[in-house]
Every structure is written in C-alpha cells, then in structure tokens.
Amino acid sequence: MAPVTSAAKPLPARSVALSLLLGSHPGRMSPATLTSAGEHFGIPASTMRVALTRAVAAGDLEREGGDYTLGARLVARQRRQDEAVEDAASPWHGEWEMAVVVVTGRSGQERSALRDLLAAHRLAELREGVWTRPANLRRPAAYAGDPVLSTFTAVPAEDPAELAAGLWDLTAWAQDGDELVALLETTREPALRLAAAAQLVRHLAADPLLPHELLPPDWPGERLRAAYADYRGELRDIARSSGRGLAG
Secondary structure (H helix, E strand, O other), rough: OOOOOOOOOOOOOHHHHHHHHHHHOOOOOOOHHHHHHHOOOOHHHHHHHHHHHHHOOOOOOEEOOOOEEEHHHHHHHHHHHHHOOOOOOOOOOOOEEEEEOOOOOOOOOHHHHHHHHHHHHOOOOEEOOOEEEEOEEOOOOOOOOOOOEEEEEEEEOOOOHHHHHHHOOOOOOOOHHHHHHHHHHHOOOOHHHHHHHHHHHHHHHHOOOOOHHHHHOOOOOOHHHHHHHHHHHHHHHHHHHHHHHHHH
C-alpha cells in the first residue's frame, strides 16, 4: 500500500484529462471542454492538447464522433473505481470465494497478469496459488473462466474476522484513509484538490469491501466514499461549466 503524502502535488496534464473523464458518466468529453476544464487546474490549452494526443496514442483514450472517450483499460478502471465508491457489497452468508491456480510452468508475465486479475477482483493470496475473499460482492467473478484456475466457494474453519485481518492490513488502510479525507477537506487550490482526490480514489480502489461483520470498529469506508462522491460532483460541475462557457 502506497504511503499517504502529507501534501498533494499537481497532476500532469494527461492525468488531469484522465481524472476528468474517469469522474464523468459517461466518460466522454469534447476537446474544447477538456482544454477549458484543464485551464481551471492550471493546465494551458496547448499542453492539454498535446497530452490528449499522447493519451490516444497510448490507448488510454479514444476518439469517437469528435469527442474523447475512455479506452478499454480505463473503462475497466472506472468500473472498479465505481465499485469502490458506491460500495458494491451485498448481504453475506459466511461463504468465501476461492481461486486455486492449477496450471504450473507459466511465464513471469503470465503469473503477474493473473495476480493482477485476482487482485482487481479484490481477492487476497492466502498462500502461494490460493486466493480468497468473502463472497459478499455483487460483481460477477469474471476470473472464474480463466483456464489456469479452479474456483470454489467455501466456509473457513477458523474465525473469519481473524482470517480477514491476516489477509488485509485493515488498520493501515483505515489510518491512511482518514489522512486522505483530511487532506482533501483542507486543500482548497483546484489543482492540489484534484491531486488529493486522485490519491483518495486510488486508496478506495484498494478497499477489500469486506462484510461489516469482519471490519474493525469505526471503519472509515463510508466516510471515504462520501468524501469522494462529493468531490466527484464538484468535478462534474467544473466540466459542465467549462462546456457551458464555451457554448455561451
């Protein structure tokens, strides 16, 4: 888990553009709206135009009908981000998802990709090749179709709260989250405020979204989600006002 910085630093132009699109639904904006909104965060229009061209070349953005839209990788990132912000948990009945790697002899790149896939579904590695988490999320277990995995649901014999505490550093996540909310609440300069919000949403993406029964007292997840949801509304207002200003 990355440490919380004591002060946010302004994001580069490309990150500003991606943050604007990731925070909007649908993730679609005109070039003029993006350049105008970028100026709100201290990014000159010429710098933003270059950043947008490079983002398209890298596959982060696509052009559609004259607008910029999120590329496939960032659509998946937005989905994961929304899951964290909106809290995708459902009632839990004690079962855990489990994925066991059953094929050996894969390349390091293949192993890394599989780890990323399972981590993206918020599973944690219990031991080498065995990944698990409580079965309390509404999202489909898309990893279950991977041919190198066998997947199960199971009920652990040990205390599930102790198991969860061993798989995730919940105390550190909560402490860092409280610091990030404080950072966002005390930051007023637009570019630094956007950077603080970007740190917060990255932190939310690492929330294991555990059942309430397995969380420590005073878990800050709801506070973090509410703080980012408020800022996302602020971001949408900036984008809308940028578009209106151009139209007017």
